[in-house]
Amino acid sequence: MDYFTLDNGQARLSRVILGGHEYLPSGASRGFNEDFARAVTPGEIFPGFGGESRRAVLKTAYDLGINVFDVTIDAEKEALGRNLAEMPPPYEVFVQTRPEGMCYGYDPGNRRMADLAQLRAEVQRGLKLLRRERLDILNLGILRDARDQDPEFLAKLASNITALKSEGLIRFAAADTFSGEETFLALIATGAFASINLNFNVAEDFAEAAVIPAARGRGMAVVAREAFMKGGLFPLGAEAGIADKALLARSTMRWTAARPGVDAVIVGADTPEHLSANAAAILAPRPSEAEQAALTALRSAPGFIDHRRRKAAEFGAAAGTN
Secondary structure (H helix, E strand, O other): OOEEEEOOOOEEEEOEEEEOOOEOOOOOEOOOOOOHHHHOOOOOOOOOOOOHHHHHHHHHHHHHOOOEEEOOOHHHHHHHHHHHHHOOOOOOOEEEEOOOOOOOOOOHHHHHHHOHHHHHHHHHHHHHHHOOOOEEEEEEEEOHHHHHHOOOHHHHHHHHHHHHHHOOOEEEEEEEEOOOHHHHHHHHHOOOOOEEEEEOEOOEOHHHOOHHHHHHHOOOEEEEEOOOHHHOHHHHHHHOOOOOHHHHHHHHHHHHHHOOOOOEEEEOOOOHHHHHHHHHHHHOOOOOHHHHHHHHHHHHOHHHHHHHHHHHHHHOOOOOOO
16 A cells, blocks of 8 residues: 655555445445435434445455545444444544535535534534544535635634644544635635545546645645546446446546546445455556557547536636646
């Protein structure tokens, strides 16, 4: 395993981060694609998370030296806390999660996140699910309208982060948004965050222009997610005539991990074999000729070009070529 450091060497984290999603037979993530409203409601625990297959994935993570785990909904938090208790890791591990019901568009204007008492209570509730005394990384995802509705929002958020750190409830905070470049830059400028989490892949590399350099300039780590574009990669690959899904997956994962400024990649894994394959691609990011040819073919597909153009508009960037 390769590692990077967070916050001027205060923590040593693996370049492969295991995401907490579990999957339906269709390949779609559980919870979100079973009952979305229920999945993002605090206190809703779906049955069956953290079972035998997930424990096998966790064991493989230990064997690979993965020491960072990212979980989102409460079912994932509860399962990770239970699984870590059942299978104590052989080394220090770091957990990243978000305050449920407060991020993105789940709470209009992200108002509850700006209230220290409410944010503190939500962190404490999450810690009980995770069976931990302190959260390593609190992921705070906002949307643009938080700042539009409250010009002091970011100052309040930064103050809340400082307070939670001083109270020993969190160690670090991660900046996150789906509102594009301008919002990312505003979050970075607060100086309150140790890292950023962003959708970043072969079709969505727009953060390379300004966001990643700004984060690196602040000494922040950069964590990429959605290397497979929420599964959208594979239909685009089929359109481009790429029948070998494993080849396509390796190609895009290697490309993502090798980009300048990217410290780590969050990966989803349904089986130990999937996790091992993703980790191998991240840790040896030099693509083969066949993998380079697959990326060239992918970029020429009309669907890929359309997807890239749409995502560029959402991010607030020119599509260009990658």
